Amino acid sequence: MTLEEFLRALFTTGQATVVGQLDPFTPADLHQATLLLQEAYAEDKLHLPHTAPPFSAEAALWAAQVLYRAVQLTLLRDLDDTAVRASLTHYPNPINPAVVYSADLTLRYLPDLLHLAKGLAPADVLVTRLRELAQHWPFSFGGPEPAAPQQLEPVLGHPALRAAYADRIIEARNLVRAQQAETAILIREALGHYAAELWPEFN
Numbered sequence: 001m002t003l004e005e006f007l008r009a010l011f012t013t014g015q016a017t018v019v020g021q022l023d024p025f026t027p028a029d030l031h032q033a034t035l036l037l038q039e040a041y042a043e044d045k046l047h048l049p050h051t052a053p054p055f056s057a058e059a060a061l062w063a064a065q066v067l068y069r070a071v072q073l074t075l076l077r078d079l080d081d082t083a084v085r086a087s088l089t090h091y092p093n094p095i096n097p098a099v100v101y102s103a104d105l106t107l108r109y110l111p112d113l114l115h116l117a118k119g120l121a122p123a124d125v126l127v128t129r130l131r132e133l134a135q136h137w138p139f140s141f142g143g144p145e146p147a148a149p150q151q152l153e154p155v156l157g158h159p160a161l162r163a164a165y166a167d168r169i170i171e172a173r174n175l176v177r178a179q180q181a182e183t184a185i186l187i188r189e190a191l192g193h194y195a196a197e198l199w200p201e202f203n
Helices: 003-013 027-047 057-075 081-087 097-107 110-120 125-136 149-156 159-172 184-198
Strands: none
Touching: 003 027, 003 057, 027 057, 027 097, 057 081, 057 097, 057 110, 057 125, 081 125, 097 149, 097 159, 110 125, 149 159, 159 184
């Protein structure tokens, strides 16, 4: 299954299949995947409060490849640490709002994969690598840990991402993230006068 086919199935059915070997993606496949990601961005941004950040093809394509490889690595349990780290690379350029939102088109699926990987082998290098990614992408990964303030800067500095991040925290009832100094005021603003009724634990 190509990356483009993987993404199309993921976006339309929520399910996807990967091949059983770490073959390189072809230029034609990467091109088609980029076009599909741009379509997904155009649809997804309609549901954002405020104006979405611009599309970053580079970030979207990087994240899509990371997700594809992470699914493969969850299934291929016999690969060594070097193969895992080579397949799940960190984003190579500065992270800004466009990068955060474009990468989130597929990174939002990684928390479920991390949960699955932890159940299969909690001490595995794949779990460690996914946790490292989670620390760098707090908009896409909720998690029980506080988000690093420096990683939150591109999120909280953009109106659409800031509002969407608050909504995600409230929906997940993530009290750890909600009570961080950087985000607590956002949660209070989002809940308004109904905080006690909507989220008594936070209030």
